[in-house]
Each structure stands twice: as C-alpha cells, then as structure tokens.
Amino acid sequence: MLIVVLIVGGSVLWRTQWIQTGHDVPAGNTSSSLLPQLDEAAHRIAGKPPRAPSTYATGLSVRAAIARGDYALADKTLRASLADSQVKGWHFNPFAAVMFYAARPGMNGFEARLDEWIKREPNSAIAYLVRALYRYDTAWQIRGTRFVNAVQPAHLRAFNEGLNRSADDVAQAMRLDGNNPYAAFLLLKILSGAGNTVEMENAFQAAIHKFPTYYPLYLQRLTTLEPKWGGSPQAMYAFVDTYAGEAAPDSPLKMLYLRLYADLLSATALVCQNAHADQHAQCIDQGMHSLVTDALEKNVYGVLEMYKPAHNAPFTIEIGGILNDMVLTRGGERYAGALLQLAAHIMGSDNQLTAPDASHNNFMMDRLSGLVWYRQRQYASAEKLYMRALADLPNTHFDSVVQKDAMRAMLYDALSHAYSQMHRYRESVIYNMAAAQVIGGRSIAGYDNLTCAGLFKLKHYDDAIHACTAQAEDSGSDEALFWRAKAYEATHRIPLALHDYRQLAESESRYRSYAAIEISVIYGHENHLTKMLQALNTYDYLYDEAHEDKMDMASAYNNRCYAEMHLGQLQQALKDCTQSLRFGSLPDAYSKQQELIKKLRTHPQSDGS
Template identity: 20%
Template sequence: MTLKTIHSLLLSCFLLGLYLPSALAQVYKWVDEDGVVHFSDKPPVEQPKETDSPSNQSKHISESRAAERLVSKSTRWFQSMSQSQGITLTIRQLLRQRKYEYLNIVLEDLQSASELSYDKELELFTAYKAFRLDSNAYISLLDEWITYDPSQYYGYLAKAEYFYGAAWRARGTKAIKDTSADQLTNMKEVMLEAKEQLELVQNLFADSMVSYGLQIAMANSLGDESEVAIIAKKALEIKPASYYVRAIYLRTLTPRWGGSFEKMELFFKESSEFIRDNPKLTQLQGLIFLEAGQLASLQKRYDQAESIFDRALLYGDNDEVLANRGKSRYRQGKYQEALDDLNRAIGMSREYGEYYHWRGKIYSAMKQYSNSLSDFERAAQLMPNDKDLKQHRQRIETLLAKQSEGKAVAFKRSKALDQLDDAIKKEPSNALHYYSRSLAYIELKQYDSAVEDLKKAITHNPHEYQYYLSMDWLLIKRRDWKQIIYYWDIYLNLYPKDHQAYLERSGAYFHQGNIQAAARDAKMSAKLGNKEALAFYEELKQKL
C-alpha cells in the first residue's frame, strides 16, 4: 500500500466520521432493561463505563516503562558487545547465558532494521547463522529458549539453523562421489528436523527472509530443484530486492549444483531490474565470476583463479571474493598480497572463522607466529571444533614453546606486553587478550603472572579448551593437583563428553594419589573413544 493510498483512506475515514453523526442524528432506537423498544430524536442515556482505577493505570504505566527500559538496555548492550567481539560471538554468549528475552528483543530489532533498509540484511542473516553450532550441548538451550516464549518465532528459526549446520556435519563436505549412502541418509534425517522448525516459523511469521533463504538452501542440498524455484519465487514476491535471498538462490544455479553459468547469467539479468532499489545486487554478477574462480582453484589453476577473482571485484568489494583471491595468492607463495586480501576481507566481515584461519596460515608462512596464533585463537572461538584448525594451532604453539626455550623469540617481549596491556585496557572482558598475555609471561618464565591471566581468560570465556590445557601445564610446575582438578571440573561441567578432558583430570587424580578417581575418569574417557585412556585404565585397574 502506497503512502498516497494510506493518506486517502485516512482522509475518507475522517470525513465519514464528520458525516455519520449528522446523518444519523434524526432517529435513535434502543431497547431498555425490560425489553421495550424505544424511538427518539435523543440518544439513550448510557451506563457509566468501567475504567481502570488510578492504581491499575499506574501499574500499566510502570510495566510499560519497565518493558521499554529492558528493550533499551538489551539493545545498547548488544550494540556495544557486537562492536567489540562481533555479532556471532555476542549472539552465542546470550544463548549460553540463557538471556532469552534479550535474544528475542535483539532479533526483533535486527528484523525491523532489515525491513527498513537492505543494508541491514547482512546483520540479520549473520545473527541467525551464529546458531549453526558444532556442539550438542546447545540443543537443550534452544529448547529452553522456545519454551520460554513459544509464541515467538525466533527460537524456532535459530533451532532450524542449528539443525541445518548439523545436517552438513552429518554429510561431510566432500564431493558426492566421495560421500557414503549412510552420510546422505543421516543428512536427510536431520534436514527433516530443520524443516519441522521452519514450518513453525512460517505459521508465526511468514515473511522471514532468513527462513526462506534456509528453505532454499535445504531444498538444494536435497536435490529438489523444482522446490528451490518455488520457494525462491515466494520469497522474492515479498522482498524482490533482497540481495541475500537472491545470492542464496544464485548459488543453487552453479555448475557444481547441476546448474550452469548461462542460468546464473539469466538470473542476474532478471535481478538487475531491482538494482535501483538495492545497489548491492550488482555484486551478483561478481558471484558468477567467484564460482568460475573457485572451479579454477579446485583444478589448481591458481594464477588463472586469481585473474578471475580480479574480474569479480570489478562489480564491487566482496569479502568472500577477497578471501578466495587471498587463498589463491597464498598457494602461489604471494604471502604479502594474500595478507592484504585477508585483511580487507576481515575488515568487511569479522564473523567468519575461516577468514582468520587462512590469515593465520599466511602469518605462519611469513614466520609471524604470534600473529598467527592470535588469528587461530579467534578462528577457534568462531568454529571451536574444526580439526584442521586445532592441528595448526598446536603446531604454532609448539613453535612458540621452542622459541621461548631460546631457539628463537616469537615476541618482542616488552613490546608485546605493552601492546597486550593496552588491548586489555580497551577490552577488559576479552578473554583472548588475557590468554595471549599469559603466553608472553610464559616466555618470560613469569609463571605466576601467567596463571593469573589464565584465570581471567577462563572467567571471561569458560568454553575454550586450550585455556584449561595451558593452566594444567602451569599448575603441574607447582604440583598443585587440587587446582588442576578444580579447573577440569569447570570444563567438564560444560562439556561432559570431552574424552581428552577426562584423561587430563585422570592424570591429575593419579598424581594426587586418588587412584580410584583416576580410574573412573580414565574409564569414562575410554568409553567416549579415547584409546590412550583405555591403556591407562588397564594399568590403573592393577593398582586398585
């Protein structure tokens, strides 16, 4: 409905309101309490209406103001935290802390902002992608959130995102020819769970672009080409200039998904009529070149891929294109140019752990190990269970440990500490800064200071396994088995299925002399699949 139409309707209603009293003032008809019908040129005497008492009115005003304060407080908090650590980590923090009302308010704000401006779509899609969590520990929190207020759609949509991520973990990321039938079956089963959540979303809020985008991606993953087109058509009827819905649909038309460059070009031409409403749609043309460049990279034609990515960027700066060009340059040994690309990509979007992972690899190739470790730590916060990332982190940590023994110096010590001190002053609740400073203290053999910083790191982010492992290493020097057990207790309360953590705590119990507790933890670790723990448990059984 146009603004002009709305104004016309309001004017009509206003004139109708002026006309009706005079037109109907001639005769009144009413029925009294005894059932007798009356006619008169005067209106009947009305009974007094019930009104809220002053105390009730005061109560309503108080409740309204309290709700407004909560909205204002949550919005300010989210803006502050997301500027500091990004949207993804802030959303996950709210979920871990069970701040469900905050989540509802924040997601409603992001939805409203995206409806007012296409420029705000990215923040909304990013917020929901944060729920693609690689941990079963979060499913109970999502259920609890939904139970908190089942009339709101946000929790259902978040749970659908979670299941979508879980479905791809069940499938794996290899080509279809290298994917087993069981993996595909598992993926389909989990996708059905996501679909159930999206049906609930549609019942509560049928115009969610995030929901439509997810439906398109799911139908494409299941190979349902006709369903993909139907869903995309519905979504674009609601919001035709949505860049992110169009980008998601465009990816279903790629050669790797059974489409073609011709189909991609045709869809871009159809989309171009909306560029005036949303200039970002120009970048859809760049995504076609992105696909071509990625295909060249898969064939290890990295120089050609780099040239194709150059062409993609002619249609506008795009963080994904920049990151892919950076990868191609890295593979050609062009480390400084690769670093420049990843810096730009991260400057545009700091929400993707993959970007930090790749920049960390580039820093490692340039022998800037402290920068490399810092990026690996950031990547681990965004994708905590990535196996390749864990291996790269361990390698860098080993290099830094060797350097601290005198083979080399990874940090310019005083300068590094000064920089970290400044960083902590600016972001006193950033766990990564405390962890990084603890590593610097370890290099200086200032172990007590390192312990204190690790305590703060764990306080601000109790979910990082490496913090506990470093604390374990430091406390072993003190032979403080009680404290080691205390910190592993904290971690295992959060992640009760981490087999390596049980093995670490088992070792602490063993050195403490508590063989029974050591055996219990070793047995649990073995039960969860740790072969090293099984051998240790067999040894401990002989001592019981």
C-alpha cells in the first residue's frame, strides 16, 4: 500500500512540483498560531488603515449585510455608491468595483438571502442587479474555463440555466431602473456566454445608444468578435475602426486599438498552442505578421501618446491591464516587450534592471518589467523591480487615496508571488496580508490564495485552515478549497479532507483531477479498496484522453489497477496497468503488470468471481 501512495504522490509532484501530497508532509504545528506575528509584521508594512473605505471594503460590507439579512443597509450602501459614480475614462466607478466584490460566490446560503431580499423588496432594481451578478459568477464557476467540448454535460446545463436566470434578473433590474449603465454592461457580459449572436449585437446597440461613452460596453462586444467566440479578425478590425476610428482624438474609445492588438496576439497564441516547442515562436510570428496591419501599429502608437503626466493614473492603470495580458500570453514575449519598451519611453521610464536613474519612473512600467522577469523565473530580479515600482508611486498623480492604495496592494501581492516562488513563504504571507490590509480587507483571508497556501507550506496547518476558509468565503476560490483539503489531510481530519476533495473533483476546477486521484489515495491508504475503486470509476473524466493530462491518466489507471488487483479482478487490472503504461512510465504499474501476467497464466479465468 505504501508503494501506491508514494507512486501516486510522485506522479503529481513530477507534473506540478509545487504541489505536495499530504502523506509526504511532516507533521506541522497545530497548536501555537503564527497568525498574530504575521499580522503584526504585515501591519508594519501596510501602515495605518485606509482613511476612506475602499471599494473592496465597501463590497465586503454589502456582502456581510446581505448575509445577516440587513437588506436596508445593503441597499443604502449600494445606492450611495451608485450616486457617487459616473462614466469617466474607462470605468463606472466606484459602483462597478463595489458590485464585483459584493456579489462573488463562496458564502453558503447567499443566494437564499438574495431571494429573500427580492421577496421583501420586489421593486428594488439594486437587489435584482446583485442577484443577477451573483448568478452570472456562479454559472461561470460551475462551467469553469475549459473549452466547451471538455465541460461535463451536467455542468454545461447548469451553466446555461444560470445565465438564463441571470439574464432574467438583469432585465428586471433594467425595467425598474433604466438609467444604470452597469446594468447594460452586465447584460452584455451575460450574453457573451453564447458568443457572437444577433441578440448580443442588438443588446450592444441598445446599450451604446443610451450610454455612448461607456467604454466597457465596447470592450465586451469586441471580446465576442474573437474567433473563439464565433467572430473573426476582420470583424474585430471593422468594429474597432467604426467606433475608435470615429472617436475624438482624446476619447477613451481609442484604447480599443491597443485592446485589438492584444486580442489578436491572444487569438494567434490560441491557434499556435499545439505547435511544437521549436516552432511555437515562428507560428506566433507568422500569425501576427498576417493579422497586424501597419495602420493598427500606427494607431497603437497613437494610443500610447495619449499619456499626460499631469493626470496619468487612470490611463496608466488601463494600459497596464492590457500590457499585463500580453506579457502573460505564451509566445507573446516579443510583442509585449516591444510595446512595454515603447510605453516606458513615452512615459519617461527606464525599464532596465540596472537603470542609472529610475527616480522618475512610472510604477506600472516597473511592475510590468518585473512581471517579465517573473515569467522568466528570475524572481530576485522581479523582486527588485516590484520594490522599485513601490518607490515610483509618488511619481503618479492618483485620483484618490483609494486608487493609490489599490495599486500599492497590487504591488505587495506581486512581491508575495515572487517570495512564494523563492520558497520564502513567511515573507510571502506577510506581504499578502499587507495587501489585504491596505485595501481594508480581512488580514486572515489575505489578498488572494497565497496567505492560505503559504501557511500550509509553513506547516501551520490550523492557521492555513482558518485562512483558506476566510478566503473561500470572501472569493469562492477553488484554490483556497484545495489548500484547505490538503491541510485537513495533513492533520488527519480525513472526513473533512474528503468533503473538500469531493467538491473539487465534482467541479470543473483545474484541481479536480488531483482531488479525484487523492480521494483514491486516501481510501487506498486506509485499505478501503472497494471505495477506492468506486471513486476511480465515478470520475470518468480521468480517462478522457482528449482533454486529460497524460500523467494524471497514468496515475488514475495505476490506482485502479491496484484496487482491482487486490479485489481479485485480475483481467481488468491487467488492462488498466497496461493503459497506465501507455500514458506514463510509473514503475509500480510495470511491476503490477508483470505480476498480473504471471498470475493469469496460472489462473487464466480469474476475474474476482
């Protein structure tokens, strides 16, 4: 039994080495909490609490009010946020940002509270809007990010049902209040789930007729014109030329040119994703050469020249988001790097790691340069540039303290990721907690999953469980659930670990295969071979050759072979061990295969009966 557990753990570790199996982790500290020390250290970095409530803190306060049934307070807070909002630049803030945080999935019984709110206040457009966004986010959480042919049919049905219910809610919200641009935007987001449709085009035209300067409407429509959603590069060009080409020289709509360039790079990367490693760069170059026109390059340069040092924060942030996507596009390094260098030159920044004078640098340019180093696994260089970006913040004129704090939190989080990759988990957790504190969030939940993951890696499992639970409640994160399951397993709270693993295994999470295999490992470890086999037969996606990772398939077949072999199902066990060796080279599978061949020669009819 020990061999099976180690082999399964080894196969997963071989594929994603940052994942440790519970059986390989030494007993951690489950008595004394590390959280007070880390919280204090984070506070020294973050400084005093925010002077004004951030959009994040406001969103969480709305969420908490709904959870305890205080719908009057939730309504009052959201109405105040709506009254303070205007279409300016590229956003409708603070309302759009507050809504994002208020309606995220994760909290048990939240939809029931929303139902109760609407029952009490059937004429509340705000209540319908919150439930519409919650249902939309929940639908996408169920569906996941896989290609549609890889999504389990039941999840796809639930996704479509969720989008339909969300669309009904936003339609009712718009009937009750037709003057909220965010409602029109949310309708387009919901319709985007079906791609480039006539219904989407009609909704878009109606939306821009009423809110012609609201940039997210155009951005959402452009997304549905990508080839993967049923559009084409020609349709994308025509769209951008129509709306950005005819816009005033200083219009936010001009940003569509840069977005188009980034989307064409993304579409090219998708086409080239299966290209051989030594041909991948050539594939990207050929695709971009055929798609990007001289006119587009000229217009992209024109967008970057819109930068004005006196009021540069919104522009910098918007540019940063697009360039960030390009840096993260596999194979797009050359194109992202060229635009990053051009943007830095226009903004007066020196992107060099050893810049002789970085005193006038733009924080976003240094952050993105750090991300480039991070992607190249040069984490110490990334750390240096992230620290320099923090020092750059005074060079930027922010619209508010809240906006500046949001960027500071983003940089602390970037440092947290760099420290995690360098296995400096204590510093990773501290900076992640500091990021949460800066924006008025819960320190224990952290800014993202690195607080709970870091605590697990520090072997403070009880602290990790508390942090992961808080993060899961605040964001609905499946990664938080994953690390909590591992912490439960490491502290031998097996029923709780199985509960979380099952939730992951039954989802479209990227952790589902690991979870399904680990369930079988746990049952095998406890010698519950029938349950082990049942689990491996339940999650049939483990054997989907078209979409599953080959080493996961090797592990699943190997484990099933083991269970069948010890349950006396020798013929089927031999088939599964042979299949395991098709997808991987697990020594345990080969050993069992040889043993089974010998046994079947002696007992050729043995099938467990």
